[in-house]
Amino acid sequence: MARKRRGQPVHGWISLDKPVGMGSTRAVWIVRRAFDAQKAGHAGTLDPLASGVLPIALGEATKTVPFVMDGTKSYRFTVRWGEARNTDDAEGKVVATCGRRPAEAEIVGALPSFLGEIAQTPPQFSAVKVDGERAYRLARSGESVDLAARRVVIDRLELIEIVDADRAIFDLDCGKGAYVRSLARDLAVALGTVGHVSALRRTRNGPFRDCDAIPLEKLPAPRHMGAQDGGDVSSPAVDGAALLHPVAKALDDIPALDVTESEAARIRNGQPVPVLRTGNRQRIDGLPDNAPLCALLNGEAIALMRLNGRSAQPVRVFNL
Numbered sequence: 001m002a003r004k005r006r007g008q009p010v011h012g013w014i015s016l017d018k019p020v021g022m023g024s025t026r027a028v029w030i031v032r033r034a035f036d037a038q039k040a041g042h043a044g045t046l047d048p049l050a051s052g053v054l055p056i057a058l059g060e061a062t063k064t065v066p067f068v069m070d071g072t073k074s075y076r077f078t079v080r081w082g083e084a085r086n087t088d089d090a091e092g093k094v095v096a097t098c099g100r101r102p103a104e105a106e107i108v109g110a111l112p113s114f115l116g117e118i119a120q121t122p123p124q125f126s127a128v129k130v131d132g133e134r135a136y137r138l139a140r141s142g143e144s145v146d147l148a149a150r151r152v153v154i155d156r157l158e159l160i161e162i163v164d165a166d167r168a169i170f171d172l173d174c175g176k177g178a179y180v181r182s183l184a185r186d187l188a189v190a191l192g193t194v195g196h197v198s199a200l201r202r203t204r205n206g207p208f209r210d211c212d213a214i215p216l217e218k219l220p221a222p223r224h225m226g227a228q229d230g231g232d233v234s235s236p237a238v239d240g241a242a243l244l245h246p247v248a249k250a251l252d253d254i255p256a257l258d259v260t261e262s263e264a265a266r267i268r269n270g271q272p273v274p275v276l277r278t279g280n281r282q283r284i285d286g287l288p289d290n291a292p293l294c295a296l297l298n299g300e301a302i303a304l305m306r307l308n309g310r311s312a313q314p315v316r317v318f319n320l
Contacts, residue, residue: 007038012245014243015054015212015214016031017054017213018053020049032056032058043069051201052201052213053203055206067250068206075172077184078163079167079184080166080197081168081194082166083096087124088182096194097194098192100193101166102191115154115156117152119150121149124147154173157172158172207249219240251304255287255293257284257294258297259302267305267314290307
């Protein structure tokens with residue numbers, strides 16, 4: 001007999017405003033416990049040093065995680081000039097120093113060379129796998145890891161403020177796989193000094209933005225958490241359902257495919273449906289084969305689809 005899954009069938013997205021000092025895995029655990037959800041996962045690690053948008057998928061929303069991870073991310077970060085650290089952020093050990101401090105005009109002049117598709121070497125302390133082992137684990141054991149450079153896309157890099165001679169604040173828009181710590185390190189070297197990230201906040205992750213992110217204290221208290229567990233039993237009840245974004249939030253940038261009740265039944269059985277009906281034709285015009293689509297029944301997402309000629313094949317069906 002199959003074991004009954006613990007928790008409730010909760011489906012949707014929570015955009016959490018993760019605080020500094022908390023890891024992403026811990027944040028997912030807290031959200032899952034708050035909603036007593038059967039299943040949860042995040043859409044892009046945020047280091048303990050960083051704060052900001054951490055989208056957490058619950059239930060069937062976990063099937064849409066790759067679409068958020070592939071989306072554009074935005075950050076505001078501070079570079080500390082004159083100190084290189086082994087982690088490329090403030091948590092690491094100082095491994096080099098330099099007395100040179102770049103002037104504002106020099107910084108602004110260096111930024112264009114970091115725009116577009118660039119080669120970037122991940123930090124030694126990163127989640128990149130080397131022979132099946134995470135780079136940060138090898139680095140913690142004292143091993144020097146030779147990480148290959150990879151191509152990443154930087155859409156925007158803007159100097160926001162010169163705090164003082166040692167610190168400057170930047171805004172960044174980038175694609176999947178870009179490391180802010182690597183960017184800060186390489187920018188400092190290009191300016192004839194060394195540096196690291198001393199503060200970092202993610203302001204956007206795909207369709208989720210920090211203006212809509214929820215701080216931990218706004219989450220519902222777990223039903224089973226009493227005062228002895230750290231819960232405040234006198235706090236007013238929070239409507240958890242009101243905090244959830246729909247599963248389809250992750251698919252905002254994917255063309256929609258309206259389907260009928262009979263077509264929805266076929267999709268749920270794993271069968272393809274035609275796409276050239278009136279109303280859908282314009283939405284798919286010009287799309288290549290294998291392009292992703294979101295099947296909607298009465299405005300509600302029911303499946304992820306792939307275009308295949310004149311039909312669409314279900315890839316992931318949402319059991320809502």
